[in-house]
Amino acid sequence: MSALRPEARSLPESGIVRALNYGIGRPGLIPLWAGEGDVQTPAFISDAAHRSMQAGETFYTHQRGIPELRETLSAYHRRHYGIGISAEHFFITGSGMQAVQIAMQAVAGSGDEIVIPTPAWPNYAATAHISGTRVIEVPLDFTDDGWTLDIDRLKAACGLKTKAIFINSPANPTGWCATREEVAEIAAFARKRGLWIIADEVYGRYFYEAPLAPSFLEVAEPGDRLLFVDTFSKNWAMTGWRMGWLIAPVELGATIESLIQYNSSGVAVFMQRAGVVALEQGEAFAAEQVARARAGRDLVCGRLAPLNRVHFATPRGAFYLLFSIEGEDDTDALALRLIDEANIGLAPGTAFGSGGERFMRLCFARSRESLDEAMDRLIGWLENN
Numbered sequence: 292m293s294a295l296r297p298e299a300r301s302l303p304e305s306g307i308v309r310a311l312n313y314g315i316g317r318p319g320l321i322p323l324w325a326g327e328g329d330v331q332t333p334a335f336i337s338d339a340a341h342r343s344m345q346a347g348e349t350f351y352t353h354q355r356g357i358p359e360l361r362e363t364l365s366a367y368h369r370r371h372y373g374i375g376i377s378a379e380h381f382f383i384t385g386s387g388m389q390a391v392q393i394a395m396q397a398v399a400g401s402g403d404e405i406v407i408p409t410p411a412w413p414n415y416a417a418t419a420h421i422s423g424t425r426v427i428e429v430p431l432d433f434t435d436d437g438w439t440l441d442i443d444r445l446k447a448a449c450g451l452k453t454k455a456i457f458i459n460s461p462a463n464p465t466g467w468c469a470t471r472e473e474v475a476e477i478a479a480f481a482r483k484r485g486l487w488i489i490a491d492e493v494y495g496r497y498f499y500e501a502p503l504a505p506s507f508l509e510v511a512e513p514g515d516r517l518l519f520v521d522t523f524s525k526n527w528a529m530t531g532w533r534m535g536w537l538i539a540p541v542e543l544g545a546t547i548e549s550l551i552q553y554n555s556s557g558v559a560v561f562m563q564r565a566g567v568v569a570l571e572q573g574e575a576f577a578a579e580q581v582a583r584a585r586a587g588r589d590l591v592c593g594r595l596a597p598l599n600r601v602h603f604a605t606p607r608g609a610f611y612l613l614f615s616i617e618g619e620d621d622t623d624a625l626a627l628r629l630i631d632e633a634n635i636g637l638a639p640g641t642a643f644g645s646g647g648e649r650f651m652r653l654c655f656a657r658s659r660e661s662l663d664e665a666m667d668r669l670i671g672w673l674e675n676n
């Protein structure tokens with residue numbers, strides 16, 4: 292171990308993975324720890340991949356993604372955001388995670404800083420850590436109005452070494468969503484200071500107040516330093532496929548192409564064919580997933596709201612509930628106890644950085660029956676503890 296790079300050797304174990312490794316495979320356990328639902332990829336999407344494989348599309352391909360998928364993404368964004376972004380801005384990546392990785396590799400390295408509101412998906416900080424980039428955390432506030440971001444504190448956290456502000460909205464794990472005004476203010480600040488914004492909007496459609504959450508794409512001006520991350524995972528139940536996309540300024544094309552080449556050398560053509568079908572024919576399916584998540588949110592919030600010991604802000608977006616239990620502050624231990632004693636799998640808030648430590652995260656993108664059963668078990672456990 293001592294012969295490894297310090298950045299690799301000291302990578303934190305993901306708290307989510309720790310709980311998962313402890314509980315995976317337990318008979319009857321209800322897994323609410325990961326960021327995915329319980330619905331399989333629909334056949335009309337999988338069939339497109341089968342057809343492509345059978346037609347022999349099994350060779351190396353365009354590093355930026357096949358032209359058809361990039362064109363289809365351009366049309367998809369025109370439809371949903373009402374904005375024309377030409378195909379040359381789109382890059383197909385091996386997951387949203389890899390889009391995050393490539394965005395970070397492009398803008399920040401050893402000695403640089405990036406600013407991230409927390410609690411946040413742990414993979415941002417870990418990705419920065421690998422490259423020697425320092426993460427400056429700006430904790431959200433847990434208030435009576437829900438999770439809020441103090442924009443002045445975000446601005447004050449940006450110093451001479453800051454290269455990028457990382458904004459995930461709707462946010463995992465808090466359900467925080469930037470307002471249109473906040474998005475515009477952060478974009479204007481970054482523009483003035485010459486900072487990059489890495490906008491992770493993979494939950495953009497999981498917004499419970501409008502069809503689409505306020506987006507950095509809507510306030511972007513030509514020349515803005517904006518890298519936009521999205522994925523096929525969440526809208527079309529494709530978490531296991533590992534395919535996402537990055538939207539970037541055209542001038543970065545050759546650099547991003549090289550970063551893809553030297554990280555993974557592109558995404559399988561047959562997966563990309565399935566991606567085209569998801570975007571073109573998957574509208575009803577995606578809408579159904581969002582409706583299901585909304586029902587899941589209402590169910591878990593409705594069941595937990597009457598309990599005096601449980602505190603949470605109703606999530607405005609994404610598909611997680613972050614809640615605390617009075618008297619249960621050691622959430623790492625609590626995650627393991629709930630596996631042993633209630634047979635439910637939750638993620639401990641310690642996994643998500645400053646401000647999340649005393650919370651537990653629960654994914655509600657699941658069937659009514661399994662959520663109801665999970666709530667029975669959790670509430671039963673609370674009565675005895």
Ligand SMILES: Cc1ncc(COP(=O)(O)O)c(C=O)c1O
Binds near residue numbers: 387412459534
């Ligand atoms: C906020 C956020 N961004 C990106 C991702 C990456 O998704 P994937 O790598 O499956 O595309 C996730 C997955 O949970 C996420 O929660």
